[in-house]
Amino acid sequence: MINETMYQMGNKLSVIRELFSYGLKQAAVVGKENVFDFSIGNPSVPSPKAVTEAFQKLCAEEDSLPIHSYTLARGSVEARAAVAANLAMRTGTLVRPDNIFLTCGAAPALCAVMKALSLEDSEILVIAPYFAEYRPFIEFSGNKMVVVPADMENFQINFPELEKCINEHTQAIVVNSPNNPTGAVYSYETLSKLSKLLKAKSKEYGHPIYIISDEPYRELVYDDAYVHYIPDIYPNTIICYSYSKVFSLPGERIGYFFIPDCVEDGERLYYAASGAARVNGHVCAPSLQQKVIQICADVKPDISVYDRNRVVLYDALTNYGYQCVKPQGAFYLFVKAPYGTAKEFSDRAKLDNLLIVPGDEFGCPEYFRASICVSYDMIIRSLPIFKKLIEEKPE
Amino acid sequence: MINETMYQMGNKLSVIRELFSYGLKQAAVVGKENVFDFSIGNPSVPSPKAVTEAFQKLCAEEDSLPIHSYTLARGSVEARAAVAANLAMRTGTLVRPDNIFLTCGAAPALCAVMKALSLEDSEILVIAPYFAEYRPFIEFSGNKMVVVPADMENFQINFPELEKCINEHTQAIVVNSPNNPTGAVYSYETLSKLSKLLKAKSKEYGHPIYIISDEPYRELVYDDAYVHYIPDIYPNTIICYSYSKVFSLPGERIGYFFIPDCVEDGERLYYAASGAARVNGHVCAPSLQQKVIQICADVKPDISVYDRNRVVLYDALTNYGYQCVKPQGAFYLFVKAPYGTAKEFSDRAKLDNLLIVPGDEFGCPEYFRASICVSYDMIIRSLPIFKKLIEEKPE
Numbered sequence: 114m115i116n117e118t119m120y121q122m123g124n125k126l127s128v129i130r131e132l133f134s135y136g137l138k139q140a141a142v143v144g145k146e147n148v149f150d151f152s153i154g155n156p157s158v159p160s161p162k163a164v165t166e167a168f169q170k171l172c173a174e175e176d177s178l179p180i181h182s183y184t185l186a187r188g189s190v191e192a193r194a195a196v197a198a199n200l201a202m203r204t205g206t207l208v209r210p211d212n213i214f215l216t217c218g219a220a221p222a223l224c225a226v227m228k229a230l231s232l233e234d235s236e237i238l239v240i241a242p243y244f245a246e247y248r249p250f251i252e253f254s255g256n257k258m259v260v261v262p263a264d265m266e267n268f269q270i271n272f273p274e275l276e277k278c279i280n281e282h283t284q285a286i287v288v289n290s291p292n293n294p295t296g297a298v299y300s301y302e303t304l305s306k307l308s309k310l311l312k313a314k315s316k317e318y319g320h321p322i323y324i325i326s327d328e329p330y331r332e333l334v335y336d337d338a339y340v341h342y343i344p345d346i347y348p349n350t351i352i353c354y355s356y357s358k359v360f361s362l363p364g365e366r367i368g369y370f371f372i373p374d375c376v377e378d379g380e381r382l383y384y385a386a387s388g389a390a391r392v393n394g395h396v397c398a399p400s401l402q403q404k405v406i407q408i409c410a411d412v413k414p415d416i417s418v419y420d421r422n423r424v425v426l427y428d429a430l431t432n433y434g435y436q437c438v439k440p441q442g443a444f445y446l447f448v449k450a451p452y453g454t455a456k457e458f459s460d461r462a463k464l465d466n467l468l469i470v471p472g473d474e475f476g477c478p479e480y481f482r483a484s485i486c487v488s489y490d491m492i493i494r495s496l497p498i499f500k501k502l503i504e505e506k507p508e
Numbered sequence: 509m510i511n512e513t514m515y516q517m518g519n520k521l522s523v524i525r526e527l528f529s530y531g532l533k534q535a536a537v538v539g540k541e542n543v544f545d546f547s548i549g550n551p552s553v554p555s556p557k558a559v560t561e562a563f564q565k566l567c568a569e570e571d572s573l574p575i576h577s578y579t580l581a582r583g584s585v586e587a588r589a590a591v592a593a594n595l596a597m598r599t600g601t602l603v604r605p606d607n608i609f610l611t612c613g614a615a616p617a618l619c620a621v622m623k624a625l626s627l628e629d630s631e632i633l634v635i636a637p638y639f640a641e642y643r644p645f646i647e648f649s650g651n652k653m654v655v656v657p658a659d660m661e662n663f664q665i666n667f668p669e670l671e672k673c674i675n676e677h678t679q680a681i682v683v684n685s686p687n688n689p690t691g692a693v694y695s696y697e698t699l700s701k702l703s704k705l706l707k708a709k710s711k712e713y714g715h716p717i718y719i720i721s722d723e724p725y726r727e728l729v730y731d732d733a734y735v736h737y738i739p740d741i742y743p744n745t746i747i748c749y750s751y752s753k754v755f756s757l758p759g760e761r762i763g764y765f766f767i768p769d770c771v772e773d774g775e776r777l778y779y780a781a782s783g784a785a786r787v788n789g790h791v792c793a794p795s796l797q798q799k800v801i802q803i804c805a806d807v808k809p810d811i812s813v814y815d816r817n818r819v820v821l822y823d824a825l826t827n828y829g830y831q832c833v834k835p836q837g838a839f840y841l842f843v844k845a846p847y848g849t850a851k852e853f854s855d856r857a858k859l860d861n862l863l864i865v866p867g868d869e870f871g872c873p874e875y876f877r878a879s880i881c882v883s884y885d886m887i888i889r890s891l892p893i894f895k896k897l898i899e900e901k902p903e
């Protein structure tokens with residue numbers, strides 16, 4: 114008398130979580146220094162000093178009540194005002210506190226927005242390779258997930274394939290740039306083409322097709338990469354955001370959905386997503402974390418450590434003969450398995466306690482993902498194993 | 509092209525939240541000291557010193573990474589071990605860390621457990637008066653909500669009515685003792701009768717009927733009231749808990765569901781509820797808050813302030829002629845409207861900036877709820893208004 118589908122969802126860990134759990138257990142067996150865990154996107158750089166100081170300052174407040182009290186479900190007006198002001202500054206547009214709804218991270222924000230868009234037969238598109246948890250979020254919010262095959266050349270968008278996937282049931286497409294797992298950042302050209310296509314299709318089917326822009330890696334870009342503000346290019350864009358990566362607070366569950374004024378039917382969508390959050394058990398985002406964001410909305414991260422990791426791992430792997438598009442953002446390398454499937458290669462690597470994520474769940478079973486948010490030292494120590502593994506390639 | 513049901517859920521605030529919002533706005537107009545807000549269950553006593561110190565100590569840690577990192581979805585093993593040890597001590601039973609799943613408060617814990625129990629035609633019972641948010645939690649987790657009419661005498665359980673509500677589709681009954689809104693604490697006699705009935709009905713229908721015990725007020729009891737450990741009386745009991753009330757951390761979103769080993773099919777239920785949490789967007793409970801609980805699992809609250817409020821408000825109101833069962837726990841008074849419906853009475857009180865919650869949404873439209881987790885001073889200053897209002901009673 115237990116819901117079987119939920120049992121399956123709970124019993125079967127995501128491959129990433131499984132590897133992460135395995136890594137913890139294995140560390141107890143062979144020693145932490147002998148496990149090379151590239152599985153999870155757990156930031157490896159301490160939180161910015163301003164963030165740490167904000168936590169300290171708030172916790173030192175003499176009166177604990179205002180720190181820990183309930184806020185409005187959408188978040189305190191002060192915290193939302195700080196976020197809105199930061200977004201206004203960054204985008205050069207008017208952003209009001211009531212465009213923002215603070216959530217316990219990006220995951221529940223995505224679930225809420227997707228549930229708000231669910232209709233009979235509604236479909237939401239994702240572009241391969243995609244963050245594996247999109248599938249449960251989309252399917253259990255009452256939508257069908259449609260996978261747009263990858264652009265295997267540059268991990269931008271395969272437009273002929275995308276066009277084939279759009280029909281009258283298409284409610285939204287998830288855009289994730291900088292991308293997990295590839296590190297690709299969508300160019301202005303890509304976004305313009307996407308905008309043009311979605312505008313034409315929205316017109317053809319007589320209803321807006323929304324972009325749901327999942328942007329947890331927005332500030333983590335390297336070299337001269339630039340992350341465009343998508344609503345400027347395509348107005349019907351909803352933004353889901355998390356402070357997990359930028360402030361190294363992944364466990365603290367603070368993020369938001371942001372529905373700009375330019376979004377068609379935006380106010381109704383905001384309320385519908387609020388309602389969806391409510392029925393999923395949302396009460397408010399953690400209040401202390403809200404106050405930290407209120408203080409730190411304008412703080413910028415130091416990404417030099419990730420950048421160094423990215424360069425050293427990318428250079429070493431490509432030097433050994435691995436194929437990989439150089440990531441422009443986020444903190445992953447998406448690497449072609451040098452032989453066999455990525456699953457087979459990942460299983461082989463596991464024998465040497467090297468934990469990399471096969472791309473099956475991302476919709477690209479030929480590739481594996483390696484996080485670069487790990488210690489530089491671990492990367493250096495892992496290189497001989499990467500080298501040995503590719504040298505095992507059968508002739 | 510927006511989901512209409514979700515829109516309705518988001519657009520229509522709960523009456524409590526609406527009053528709370530109104531109170532904030534009205535305070536800006538007439539001055540904070542002239543608003544008597546008895547609407548919301550926001551603890552008015554600072555967090556225990558040990559809790560505040562734990563926050564301070566953790567935020568002062570030199571290495572911020574271990575504090576703010578992802579944990580397992582169910583929570584860190586250390587935090588769950590501390591919770592389990594506390595529960596073991598309190599209950600005299602074996603409790604393992606893997607019986608516990610840490611959540612962002614009781615609301616998502618309830619949603620997860622209810623979704624795990626949802627089947628075609630499944631029904632979950634609540635006993636009037638009940639916490640109003642049970643309805644969205646039950647209905648949107650895929651169950652039908654069935655309301656058991658109240659025991660208007662003592663706010664225990666109306667067993668003849670309960671028996672009528674149980675059928676082959678009954679999956680669970682929600683028990684909330686100490687009760688919101690009445691403050692009633694279920695006696696051993698009540699729980700024994702409940703156990704006997706549920707055992708017979710489980711046998712009759714050939715499947716367990718679970719108790720979902722929602723216990724956020726477990727430690728908030730007065731005089732000689734005692735909160736029984738329900739699994740000792742009825743093994744098929746799942747416990748949902750929140751630290752919101754006991755540690756005055758309602759905004760911080762930390763709680764759990766706990767499925768003891770004695771629960772039939774308990775492990776499957778645990779995984780199913782984990783899966784339900786996942787598809788609702790749960791990643792982990794806030795990691796800093798997990799660590800606070802790890803340190804403070806055994807800390808006891810000081811409830812003397814609530815007790816003083818309870819006594820002074822109860823004594824004054826009954827002295828003026830209001831009818832009210834003296835609450836044994838939680839922090840509310842549930843009072844019969846002296847004339848008209850409670851909605852009418854609450855609307856009238858609002859004109860004097862006295863904010864009380866009509867019982868309609870609790871399933872008892874003749875009663876209103878007044879929180880006692882407010883300042884003693886505000887209670888004293890509000891008494892003349894309560895007195896005036898009952899004196900307006902039409903002959």
